[in-house]
Amino acid sequence: MLKVAIVGASGYTGVELIRILHNHPEVAVTTVTSEQSAGKRISQVFPSLRHRCDLQLEALDPGKIAAKADVVFTALPHKAAMAVVPTFLESGCKVIDLSADYRLHDATEYAAWYEPHLNPELLIHAVYGLPEVRREEIAGADLVANPGCYPTSVILALMPLLKEGLIDTTSIIADSKSGTSGAGRGAKVDTLYCEVNEGFKAYGVGGLHRHIPEIEQELSLLADSNIVISFTPHLVPMDRGILSTVYAMPKGSLTTKQLLDIYEEHYDGEAFVRVLPEGEFPSTAFVRGSNFCDIGLTVDKRTGRIIIVSAIDNLVKGASGQAIQNMNIVCDFPEIMGLELIPVFP
Amino acid sequence: MLKVAIVGASGYTGVELIRILHNHPEVAVTTVTSEQSAGKRISQVFPSLRHRCDLQLEALDPGKIAAKADVVFTALPHKAAMAVVPTFLESGCKVIDLSADYRLHDATEYAAWYEPHLNPELLIHAVYGLPEVRREEIAGADLVANPGCYPTSVILALMPLLKEGLIDTTSIIADSKSGTSGAGRGAKVDTLYCEVNEGFKAYGVGGLHRHIPEIEQELSLLADSNIVISFTPHLVPMDRGILSTVYAMPKGSLTTKQLLDIYEEHYDGEAFVRVLPEGEFPSTAFVRGSNFCDIGLTVDKRTGRIIIVSAIDNLVKGASGQAIQNMNIVCDFPEIMGLELIPVFP
Amino acid sequence: MLKVAIVGASGYTGVELIRILHNHPEVAVTTVTSEQSAGKRISQVFPSLRHRCDLQLEALDPGKIAAKADVVFTALPHKAAMAVVPTFLESGCKVIDLSADYRLHDATEYAAWYEPHLNPELLIHAVYGLPEVRREEIAGADLVANPGCYPTSVILALMPLLKEGLIDTTSIIADSKSGTSGAGRGAKVDTLYCEVNEGFKAYGVGGLHRHIPEIEQELSLLADSNIVISFTPHLVPMDRGILSTVYAMPKGSLTTKQLLDIYEEHYDGEAFVRVLPEGEFPSTAFVRGSNFCDIGLTVDKRTGRIIIVSAIDNLVKGASGQAIQNMNIVCDFPEIMGLELIPVFP
Amino acid sequence: MLKVAIVGASGYTGVELIRILHNHPEVAVTTVTSEQSAGKRISQVFPSLRHRCDLQLEALDPGKIAAKADVVFTALPHKAAMAVVPTFLESGCKVIDLSADYRLHDATEYAAWYEPHLNPELLIHAVYGLPEVRREEIAGADLVANPGCYPTSVILALMPLLKEGLIDTTSIIADSKSGTSGAGRGAKVDTLYCEVNEGFKAYGVGGLHRHIPEIEQELSLLADSNIVISFTPHLVPMDRGILSTVYAMPKGSLTTKQLLDIYEEHYDGEAFVRVLPEGEFPSTAFVRGSNFCDIGLTVDKRTGRIIIVSAIDNLVKGASGQAIQNMNIVCDFPEIMGLELIPVFP
Secondary structure, three states, X not given: OEEEEEEOOOOHHHHHHHHHXXXXXXXXXXXXXXXXXXXXXXXXXXXXXXXXXXXXXXXXXXXXHHHHOOEEEEOOOOOHHHHHHHHHHHOOOEEEEOOOOOOOOOHHHHHHHOOOOOOOHXXXXXXXXXXXXXXXXXXXXXXXXXXXXXXXXXXXXXXHHHHOOOEOOOOOXXXXXXXXXXXXXXXXXXXXXXXXOOOOEEOOOOOOOOOHHHHHHHHHHHHOOOOOOEEEEEEOOOOOOEEEEEEEOEOOOOOHHHHHHHHHHHOOOOOOEEEXXXXXXXXXXXXXXXXXXXXXXXXXXXXXXXXXXXXXXXXXXXXXXXXXXXXXXXXXXXXXXXXXXXXXXX | OEEEEEEOOOOHHHHHHHHHHOOOOOEEEEEEEOOOOOOOEHHHHOHHHOOOOOOEEEOOOHHHHHHHOOEEXXXXXXXXXXXXXXXXXXXXXXXXXXXXXXXXXXXXXXXXXXXOOOOOHHXXXXXXXXXXXXXXXXXXXXXEEOOOHHHHHHXXXXXXXXXXXXXXXXXXXXEEEEOHXXXXXXXXXXXXXXXXXXXXXXXXXXXXXXXXXHHHHHHHHHHOOOOOOEEEEEEOOOOOOEEEEEEEOEOOXXXXXXXXXXXXXXXXXXXXXXXXXXXXXXXXXXXXOOOOEEEEEEEOOOOOOEEEEEEEOOOHHHHHHHHHHHHHHHOOOOOOOOOOOOOOOO | OEEEEEEOXXXXXXXXXXXXXXXXXXXXXXXXXXXXXOOOEHHHHOHHHOOOOOOEXXXXXXXXXXXXXXXXXXOOOOOHHXXXXXXXXXXXXXXXXXXXXXXXXXXXXXXHHOOOOOOOHHHHHOEEOOHHHHHHHXXXXXXXXXXXXXXXXXXXXXXXXXXXXXXXXXXXXXXEEXXXXXXXXXXXXXXXXXHHOOOOEEOOOOOOOOOHHHHHHHHHHHHOOOOOOEEEEEEOOOOOOEEEEEEEOEOOOOOHHHHHHHHHHHOOOOOOEXXXXXXXXXXXXXXXXXXXXXEEEEEOOOOOOEEEEEEEOOOHHHHHHHHHHHHHHHOOOOOOOOXXXXXOOO | OEEEEEXXXXXXXXXXXXXXXXXXXXXXXXXXXXXXXXOOXXXXXOHHHOOOOOOEEEOOOHHHHHHHOOEEEEOOOOOHHXXXXXXXXXXXXXEEEOOOOOOOOOHHHHHXXXXXXXXXXXXXXXXXXXXXXXXXXXXXXXXXXXXXXXXXXXXXHHHHHHHOOOEOOOOOEEEEEEOHHHHOOOOOHHHEHHHHOOOXXXXXXXXXXXXXXXXXXXXXXXXXXXXOOEEEEEEOOOOOOEEEEEEEOEOOOOOXXXXXXXXXXXXXXXXXXXXXXXXXOOEHHHOOXXXXXXXXXXXXXXXXXXXXXXXXXXXXXXXXXXXXXXHHHHOOOOOOOOOOOOOOOO
16 A cells, blocks of 8 residues: 655645545555644544544644655645755655645746745656646656646646647636635635635736746647737636636638547547537536546637637545546556546536 | 506516516506416505505407507517517507617528517617617617516626727627526426526527627627627526626736726716625625626736626616616606615525 | 715625615615725626626725715624714714624624624614514614614514413524525635535524624513523525514414414515515525515414414515615604515526 | 346435445446436436436336346335336335335325225235334345334434433424425425525425334334324525424433433444434435434433434435335345445534
């Protein structure tokens, strides 16, 4: 059995890692940490886990944890992650980092959007863990930077178009909508029930969201040219799910049918990407609790624009599920192991 | 007291008309109709009204109703509206029609998106009732075509830009999100609680929604040129509210500050449009139950795009509230009368 | 115009007072206070108020506020209220206190459930402000203790039975369910959107909720005997509303019809209590945003129990609406003034 | 592999059976039926299933289906179930019936609450499938009547008290609250999103709900005396979950600690019942998507009443999960097989 540590287990991505890994036949979660709740059982923090996972939460002592784990999932806020990841690597652990700390390749860019990086030399070393884009590199990595939730939904929506060079890359707009679990479990007025419920709003409007450099980095690599996009995130009164509506102008004339053929070819064999038939579009309701990314698209005949709609569960394909998918690749397990779960509907 | 009939009172816009008009000092609702529930009291259909409005619902006999009313609100499905509106007009009633039947000026366009029109000669006669655009025409109208909910949110978001000729009119994208009350009160699987809750989806993707010709007609008139847009509606798991995120490329260089000044100037004196300060963006939560349209905007410095976000309550400024605003103008009441209501939060 | 101060205006009951009072023709809100947000405009804290109430929030200086107000609403946490209420009274202001500080007549009881009282001599002086029970006393009061939300729903459900001596007073069980706004606007993990949404739970089970002494005090006064009840509150994933399901054994044999007649007689003339016809039961959806208390009841023929179901909006009849009703009585305005609002549905 | 047919697969319990069985290593779902959607793929009806279960829905031909299945789950409305179950039994299939048709032992009682039974002789033959009560009988059954959702939550809450004879059996009140999926997937105005959302209501008040005879039958058998209860169901604005708050007067003096010991002893070894520690109470949020029944209890010292709170997911332990648990017992699989799933939170 692979021994797994979850560092920062008292957040929503932490409990989701435990939920899914419980279903994984080759893994044992042996260590869970939480600064705030050290000493408590994880099932006191999340009663959903009672009788299934009753591990005691430990304080974060990287050396001690490294000694007990083969793979470490770091589910920490940015900055807290890069403070401990080097220790895990030095101890020979494989690390799947769910924070933003190793997603950008360029330390200057990281500093511009976040703060100065503590170990910039690792930025090149880390592999951006979107398996549908770079499965082979992930297989050999010891540090996987697990993608952000918004980036996952936007990159998968655009990948075939960019790899094939089919769109005007200056025309990309991603209008994304996320459930509230993406905001984390910290106590803030803004995410109180009564502040979120029965409301819908945009935030970070005008190119302010920290997922932008990550999205652009990956889109640029796919297109082999520098891409700048308009990205507007929105908050939806629901727990889980991200839906991205992505607009782009084609370079030439393409039918919806032709585009769908291209998407099906690109995602052929992918266990977690479902390209929908013509005329159908995804709903977050149909990926909830699962590692699927559903994609529908069309050509707007009236304006010529291509419109791609993608849906994921932000806590699964957008975080913990993808992290486990990456672990499977790194550890040479079947990629779908533990992740066959059918979405929960309703 | 002005005598008002509400035709089609058993839908969500019907009960909303009654709720707001109850607060109007110069109006008495004297007649309410419903085909399905004729004979029942309206307060049996909507127990919220009990002790405040207990009128008996009548079957729809246009001549009989016209005899009892000065103003008729037709809150019927399209086609049902145009079957009765001529009778009301011939009887000397003023009509505020909440359906789509008189919003398009062009009978061919109406036929293309709906079906052949029963009285196309009235299409020119009717006035499109968006007071912020054509208050004077409304004042003299006997048939006001009350705008659709999505069009209200999109047109108000774009009006100053188009009137000033500031944007490339081929670049407009409106990504709109609506609460579920916009789908009406008919029994359908698609709008059951468990189908909508905890899900978010796009629909009518690719230029299929019937509000498109209405939006384009009005934008084209404002710009004095033919405008075609990309419009994608989405369904939000909440009762009320529409938020539209609108993207457009400016023709020249404009700062957010300059744009906000232009918007403030254009909407100066408007009782129901609130232009938000720089850096603030609307939420549907803060217009709920009110006739406000809140607008925030910015220039995305990274891409140059202008992003405008507008929020309304789809049942108020997007339907019944705007209908009453139109009635106030037609009847020469103060435009805000009965509509001063502060949004309900939380 | 009556000058009104709202002390503690940055909570949900504060903004609700402003919303409703805006609709009141004889009142001007002249002062709003908030410790946390002093210096900001209230409309920055609650953008719903923008263009309708843009007063600047002040720090809480009781003497200064008293000098500017005829009536003061104290919408503070318990303890904070009793620290300032005496100053308002000494300055000649009428006070409507929305906290728990003056609801109990017995200082020992207050100390047992809360903490030692700062001015216990005022406990007898204050009038418990449930107009349907003691309208006359309220009329002459200068300090009205506005009832708690749960107590309002439970007391109105039981009043006719107790006044008529119809039930075994040892048999009362109140199973109450509240929307989340009752938990206030403080940042706590427990009331985050993702913690509340899609969940339903009981809390304070076993007689622990602080509203119990208040309920029992009032029920005992109505019955003229000492009453102890079982009260279980629950948290509902919605913003507003309390529904109480109350069980009691009748002393003798009574039909549903007979009971409804008694309720109708007791509540005859009450503007805000709606006794529903036989076979109908209330929903919080049909009182939302209004000052109504809807009551339905039946006799369970199989067990003989009387079951009464009452519904209120916890922020209106359960807090701010009732406070304004009390103000109207104290100030000799028509009791319904400003409170005619029809519930918002949907 | 055990061949399983799901009859009535296009409802919420149908899709939930498929979701869970997908996780079961010894079972293959080979047949799914739906009258309304025959000919479509089940993944067209429920896009959540796409790529995991794409079986074609068949019309309901009992003989044909029996020939292809070892076990049949009938997830049909009452009456429709009893019309086909005999055929399945005659063909040698084991049947797990999720309808109400075989839950009552007494045909007269069935007729009183539903309608005349089509095959009353099977009522004695069928085993009421609550494993925690009658595991041995289930093991030998060929027709298991899967319990109702409300009954499961109420019976498990009371079983230890009744078996030990600890309460006054005339004092039982069950105040239950259910998510909306319990109302099924039929198109009805009452369960539209906007009718349910932001509202809370009781229904079937006064002993009218059809789950009552089932609850009373089972409680009476446990207590070995005739039990009549007050049962009030409520509708919660959420998808899944039932929480029952159950009140009863003890015969003698018992502490919370003593009661918890009794519950822990009774449920010792049960894989799906979690008795919570003193002072903790369940939330439906922590059983969502799982087969758990969480139980908390206390003695209300002020009134002497015992208050038990139980929580289940109505679609899992209250329907499809329990049905699979029954299948495991009938087929001699480990009882937990396929049901180890951790609840989905948030």
